[in-house]
Amino acid sequence: MDLSQKRKRISHELTNSQPSRRVAAPCCSTNGQAGGFVEGSILRITMRNFLTYDHSEVSPGPKLNMIVGANGTGKSSIVCAICLGLAGKTAVLGRGDKVGLYVKRGCSKGSVEIELYRASGNLIITREIQVENNQSTWMLNKKHSSQRAVEEAVKELHIQVGNLCQFLPQEKVGEFAKMSKIELLEATEKSVGPPEMYEFHCELKTFRSKERDLENVCKEKANFLEKARQRNERNKLDVERYYMKKRHLDRIQMLEKKKPWVEYETARKELEGVKKEREEMKKKLKSLKEAQEPLLRKIRSVESQLQPIEQQMKELTAGIRDASQKCKQKHDQLEYRNKEVDDIRQDLSLKQTEEADRQKRIGHTQLMIKDLQKELQNMGSMEDVTPQIEAVNADLRKIQEEKAKLEGEIIDSRKNRDALEKSQNQCLRNRQRSLDDMMKVKEDKLRNRFRDTYTALKWLRDNRDRFEGNVYEPMMLVINVRDTRHAKYIESHIPLNDLRAFVFQRQEDMEKFMTEVRDTQRLRVNTVIAPEESCSKRPPSRPLETLKPYGFFSYLRELFDAPEEVMSYLCYQYKVNDVPVGTEKTKSMIEMVIRELQMRMIYTAEEKYTVKKSNYSSNVVSSNSALRPSQFLTTTIDADERSQLEEQLRSIDQRMAAIREQQAKLDRRDNELRANKKKLSELKGKKRQLEQKISTKQDSLRQMQQNKINLQAIEEETNAKIAAVNNKKVAIMEEYLGHILSMDKVYLALQSAGLSAEKTKLETDCRDSSAELKRAEVVYTKLDQAKNNLLATCKTLMRRASEICNMTPGETAVPEELHAVSSAFSQLPDTLDEIDAMLNEEKTRAECFTGLSDAVVEEYNRREREIQNMEKELDDKTNALRTYRQNIAEAKECWLNPLKLLVEQINERFSDFFRSMQCAGEVDLHSENEEEYDKYGIRIRVKFRSSTELHELTPHHQSGGERSVSTMLYLMALQELNRCPFRVVDEINQGMDPVNERRVFDIVVRTACGVNTSQYFFITPKLLQNLQYAEQMTILCVHNGPYMLPPNKWSEKAFIRCATRRQIS
Helix, strand or coil: CCCCCCCCEECCCCCCCCCCCCCCCCCCCCCCCCCCCCCCCEEEEEEEEECCEEEEEECCCCCEEEEECCCCCCHHHHHHHHHHHCCCCHHHHCCCCCHHHHECCCCCEEEEEEEECCCCCCEEEEEEEECCCCEEEEEECCEEECHHHHHHHHHHCCCCCCCCCCEECHHHHHHHHHCCHHHHHHHHHHHHCCHHHHHHHHHHHHHHHHHHHHHHHHHHHHHHHHHHHHHHHHHHHHHHHHHHHHHHHHHHHHHHHHHHHHHHHHHHHHHHHHHHHHHHHHHHHHHHHHHCHHHHHHHHHHHHHHHHHHHHHHHHHHHHHHHHHHHHHHHHHHHHHHHHHHHHHHHHHHHHHHHHHHHHHHHHHHHHHHHHHHHHHHHHCCCCCHHHHHHHHHHHHHHHHHHHHHHHHHHHHHHHHHHHHHHHHHHHHHHHHHHHHHHHHHHHHHHHHCHHHHHHHHHHHHCHHHCCCCEECCHHHHCEECCHHHHHHHHHHCCHHHHCEEEECCHHHHHHHHHHHHHHCCCCCEEEECCCCCCCCCCCCCCHHHCHHHCCCEEHHHHEECCHHHHHHHHHHHCCCCCEECCHHHHHCHHHHHHHHCCCEEECCCEEEEEEECCCCCCEEEEEEECCCCCCCCCCCCHHHHHHHHHHHHHHHHHHHHHHHHHHHHHHHHHHHHHHHHHHHHHHHHHHHHHHHHHHHHHHHHHHHHCCCCHHHHHHHHHHHHHHHHHHHHHHHHHHHHHHHHCHHHHHHHHHHHHHHHHHHHHHHHHHHHHHHHHHHHHHHHHHHHHHHHHHHHHHHHHHHHHHCCCCCCCCCCCHHHHHHCCHHHHCCCCHHHHHHHHHHHHHHHHHCCCCCHHHHHHHHHHHHHHHHHHHHHHHHHHHHHHHHHHHHHHHHHHHHHHHHHHHHHHHHHHHHHHHCCCEEEEEEECCCCCCHHHCEEEEEEECCCCCCCEECCCCCCCHHHHHHHHHHHHHHHHCCCCCCEEEEECCCCCCCHHHHHHHHHHHHHHHCCCCCCEEEEEECCCCCCCCCCCCCEEEECCCCCCCCCHHHCCHHHHHHHHHHHHHC
8 A cells, every 4th residue: 555645635724834736646647547547537636615625636546545534524525526526416415405505615616627537538627616606617628618518528438426326425325225126226227237228228118108108098099999889889779779760650651651542442342342232132122022921911810710719818827827826835835844854864963973072082081081190100109309399498598698698798898998998999090090091192192293103003012922022112101200390301312213112122023023014014113122131220330429519419210210121221322320410500510510520411400411522632522402391201100109009909809809709609509509499399399280180180071971962862852853744744745736636727728829829920920021121121221321421431532542642633543653662562461450550559669769869870870980990090009009019029138138147247246245244135136017117126135144034125124334234235246347437435334333344344445456346435534443455545544623734744754654653662
């Protein structure tokens, strides 16, 4: 290492010396070829009136450049000069947003000049910044130029100061871990990928975006086309119904035209028929008149013979009527006697049925008595249950006495304690509710301020059984300040992030919790782990008695209560056991307190004092800040009081439960005895019930046996009654026969009336003939009248048919044009009934088609034309989509395969670096969907402990040191894939522990000083001792401060001699 390569700068604010340049030249030639500079490497950085510098020139080496200096000396100013001098944006630096803010205070302008190595001749870029108008003047190789030209020149050298993979300023270190996988992929492509890789990626994203647009357009058009088809399909039925209705209306019109012709033809045919019937009726009327004359002559001959016979019939009519009346009376009497015999026989049948039922009931009752006697006999063999019932009654009386005694004891004790226990119990419960309300207030504050923490708290309460060790809720809930006036000290001392943090006893429990809450539920929560060795009882550095003279009354630890692990963490992390709290007296003598006690942190009544000792001058520097009012710990809960109240309530509940349990046992025994008594009583009552049933059935049997019916006597009585009725029937029959014999004379007299039959027949025939003749005359008249009417009707129908069919006068046949219009006219029915039926049917069907209009049909036809046009457009868009997909496939092949190879190379180096640190890490290409090119990203997964799994690098899961190590090693993995001329990393080792910092430093030296690597700038305020350095390294020391030598008095030889003496001593 060349110790002579030191950077000298002057500051008019700190020294009175003049500006000076570097004393030693760089270890390379002017063009950099001999020193191994790559195209675009920085050869020189010159700053004038820039941030902390008046005038300074930095000449870095071609490999690893370590820029070392204390905080505030101006290391990051060099980083800002590189960024702004190479046309970078102020947003990259994360400082001021205006470029004028980077000019040294009090100056009107400042400048940065950067010389870059280029094989064709070095490139010198000069930027002069004006404070007044916040503008910049650019020069390329000492010639005025534009910012756009500078940006193009920088781009040609593959310099990307806006890429965090190449240029990582101090304020952006934390943002590297916050970069999404997509952003990290793009930064990596720009940094180490071939130039066309990022272009192909952009083309793929553009193509995919257009493909999605085309897919959406095709999908929308397809959906619109489908909806149009569906609408037309829905309207298709209406259109079909419209045309169907039109066909019905056309047929109705044809039927209405044909109907008058059918009516005319029907009337004409009817007229011809009436004419024919009229002629036939005229002939028939003539023949009827000729046939009636012989009948009249016969009737006159028969009338002369019937006159004497009619006189005899009048005389015999009265005798016939009397004989018929008497026969009817005798017949009725005979029927009455027959009915009387049937009634007698029915009474006998009823008595026989009644006796059979009685015998059946007697047999059934006897069987029941035998069964009951058998059951009673079986029960007789059982022992008497009366002694058992008496024993149960005795036990019941004993239990009742015990219950009464217990009730008496309870009543006696309650008389003395009821009032006291009631008031005490109510007081205890009110106090417990008050404590619960206080806890709820603290939880409400947590929910309102930290919603994610409250959500995680609810999950923890539901899943506490999943953890093996102790897990404590956020500290603001478990910390209980003994006096609310002291809450401000606790909140001022413990950061808010720890107040809302969960405390874990075991590391694996914390990792399990974070995996669920952070990774799965995506909640932003904080967790801490308690020290393995408890620090909660650690004594303070000095007794409190020695501090009381200065106004101190307590240490922070004694002002609040907390669980063992929580208190141990606070003592270990924030030294609450060694931070005293004072009063106004302490504030009044604060200078003496700081000087004599030399404590790092103290509290007065209203202020917090922090005391530091300078590492350079040993001077003591103190700062103070006012205490803010407490927000979260103002609610105080006396934990001892709460546990004591809960214990008293449990004691009362246990005492009452014991009494209730004893009563329940007595009640169960009482119920068992009563059930046994009921069973025995039922057994005893069943025997009495059986005896009563047997007695009842025997009484019923005796009653039935006494009600015996004498069927023999009843049968004899019935036969006697039937014989008497039969005798009466014989007398009636004799009288009936006498009347029948007297009617024979009447029959003989009536035989003389036969002669009148012929007369009647002749008269009937004559009347029929006359009636037929009259009917024939009436029919003839009607036919003649119908002929005249039909003739007039035919003329009327002919005129009407001619008018409907627009015929000329004189035409008598259906026009030929109707047949030419439609063959349907000839196919229509030829009868009026069929036409009326069809007409009614067609009208009915046409009336069924309601709600139809011409607009529906027009809309349907218009949409059909639109569907055809959309189908053509959809085909065009589909062809365009196919073309885009072909372009995507070609671009994907040119992009994805080289990208996978690049990521594999990065992963190989990244994994090797982690293995060398006895950790594990991997880099892979991540994509949820292979076709979504804007979703591709680089995923970094790491693990720093062997007991854990690989976790993705996020701003929340890993600690700050772990994120710094991961970031640094990823950048080193990119170093050997050199495409950018230099990389800048500013103070990335600040959060690392010494072990990891040493390991990372070794990797940086080994990688950045390799053969084919580019220039590397590593800025750090401090370095560990006994690090391994390489000859290719260049160390640039930045000096600043009130005790440094002026530049004109600096001597490198004297510095080397002093350093050598220290090593020897």
